[in-house]
Amino acid sequence: MIEVSELTKRYGSKTAVDHLSFTVRPGQVTGFLGPNGAGKTTTLRMILGLDAPTAGAATVSNVPFHSHRRGLRHVGALLDATRVHGGRSAAAHLSALAHSNGLPLRRVDEVLQEVGLADAATRRIGGFSLGMKQRLGIATALLGDPPVLMFDEPINGMDPEGVLWARRLFRRLAAEGRTVFLSSHLMSEMENTADWLVVIGRGRLIAAESVGDFAARSTRLNVVVGSPRAAALAVVLAAAGASVEPQGSTGTEKLAVTGLSAERIGALAFENQIMLNELTTRTASLEEAFMELTADSVEYLAGQPR
Structure with a gap:
């Protein structure tokens, strides 16, 4: 379980996350939505201890993430699939992470097989397509077989087969009783994948409810x-x-x-x-409801007069 309580992050005069509170529960896929600049990635980074909050707290399984001695056994995360050493092979990358987290090396082969990269295990990551890097990032998240999983835009660059595979994977992981927290801008995929939504705008909570309840809030019925x-x-x-x-x-x-x-x-x-x-x-689609209910929270509008 992930719990966020009054989480706040300021960069000088800019407030990126503003007294944000929500809970991500096990056994379901929770979608994390918001316009560009809403504070989603900043929130994910604070949950993982990569950024320190100005105020408030975030816990994973009731304690701050940094309290977990070997993080990959507790939380698997994919925040940026391109942030990997291009000169390493996929197997070498995962082996280093397995060693540092006290994981058996057999997990490297298992997760590469799981994500469809077994045949590319010895290839250098620098030659991977974006979709392949996303699969490698998902493999990294799965490496420690953790109960909590976090993904930030994990299907960007994937072909239709990859998108379908990822959708089924996330739902299977949730069905196994894991906590799955998924950020994406692709509303159609979120509508097909998520059970619950956390929606934010300008760093503040807009909604925390089921996909159906959120769509029903639209006036576009x-x-x-x-x-x-x-x-x-x-x-x-x-x-x-x-x-x-x-x-x-x-x-x-x-x-x-x-x-x-x-x-x-x-x-x-x-x-x-x-x-x-x-x-x-x-009733309104998830995309229609999202556009309507976050209209006042959009920070970057195209085509606006200067």
């Missing part, structure tokens, strides 16, 4: 309506106070309706003798 008389139905619904937009390409005869429930839309269609062939309530 609407109803998709299909009818052979979509134009007539649009007039009726607009007169009742709804916002109506065509859904999909021309000729699909579908409308996206906001402001009326599915039940009310069905009743209005019945009263006006308009046949329906679809009536579906649509």
